[in-house]
Amino acid sequence: MITRIHCPQGLAPGAHVALPETAAHHVSRVLRLKEGDPLILFDGRGGEWTAAITLVRKDEVRADLKTFDPVDREAPLAVTLVQAVAAADKMDWIVQKCVELGVAAIRPVAAKRSVIRLSGERMERRVAHWQAVAAAACEQCGRNRVPPVAPIVDLPQYLGEPAVENELRLLASPLDARRLRELPKPQGGVTLLVGPEGGFEDGESQAAHAVGFRGVNLGSRVLRTETAGAAALAGMMALWGD
Template sequence: MPRFFIDSPPVDGKAVVTGEDAHHMLKVLRMKAGESLILCDGQGHDYSCTFMQANGDTAECQVQEVLPSQGEPNVRVTLYMGLPKGDKMDFIVQKAVELGAVEIVPFLAERSVSRPDAKTLRKKCERWRKIAREAAMQCGRGCVPVVGEPLTQKQAAEQAATCDAPLFLYEDEREVGIRQALRGKQPRSVALMIGPEGGFAPAEAETAKQAGMQSVSLGPRILRCETAPLAALSVVMYETGNL
């Protein structure tokens, strides 16, 4: 069943879809009066609706039932991702949203190969936010995860350290695994900091430690920068009962 987000809750049992979503409904899906769809207000509510009619470039819908969204985990996971090269971040954002991340924050690491200028980075962030929205609709999320403004590694570590479980995924960690760090705990918020190609420089590991993050390992194998966040998110969701 088609699923879209709306900017504000329905009024008097009626909801209006605008913008690109309305265009998709009317021009791509060519929905007809009486067809069913799901609208989500981004605040944890799903509205089972019937498409009524098009009014210019907007779509008017009748609410049939209100239900709590089922697609949100009970733990808030923020992914802090070192800027990778090419279009790898597109894939990372999409899959992180599917796995339950509530926020993705890119940061510039010492070993980041990609170093776009401010204008290019703004365009990339706009693209990542669009990808996050589309992924949220596809996988049944109850909100659209945020793609935050790019930070330095120090800023990202300091922000991540405010979470209940701030985890620094470090390839040189030999003692503590990510499951060990989470086992027996029920954190309300988790931060995952993952480096770009080439991992973290030793100075960055020290910066994360001084900020209050815990260094953890994902195991004996070195994962690609686009694989590591998916593995880490899967572990967090499993250990917290969300997978």
């Protein structure tokens, strides 16, 4: 399989591209690719380019763009995951797997039972890290549009935002009897709200219901926060997506 690389600087016909530093290191030091070897490059705006390596020098790799393919591997169902921030390794896993499953966007929120609290530069670094995890997942799974990972906001701030027209708002809840298969096919996008380790407090769940979120049960077993979003996405894609 030809190596896929995300190049966020933007790609254009005939460009001579310098790969991002991390990607260049991976190509030259890990994969040990040589001049003339093929690559597939994408900038996250849709479509992908075939390319050929023209220079390999330590951690510097350059490639010439050849042909553009407008292929689109996005799911027909746009799902936004609103995920209560989990511990670092769990959050990485959530981002990676949900991107592979087709999530359109990720909104991290801070709930009362969230294990970690981030703000300022620490939050910016962590969100940038999650965005890089999303890009790497796109390289692996073949997507050419990188889902955005938004800055962290407190749950009440998020719930105060206006709903999107025709949006189906779902709250992952083991206490609710409603199942995904019992819901009609959404007319627009879906927003899925998933709680932190320990779940949402009662007041948080009530506030979510007050702004239009409907509880949905993901099965007879209680799922961990890092499992719930991926399991729900897989179910929604099987029922309503691709």
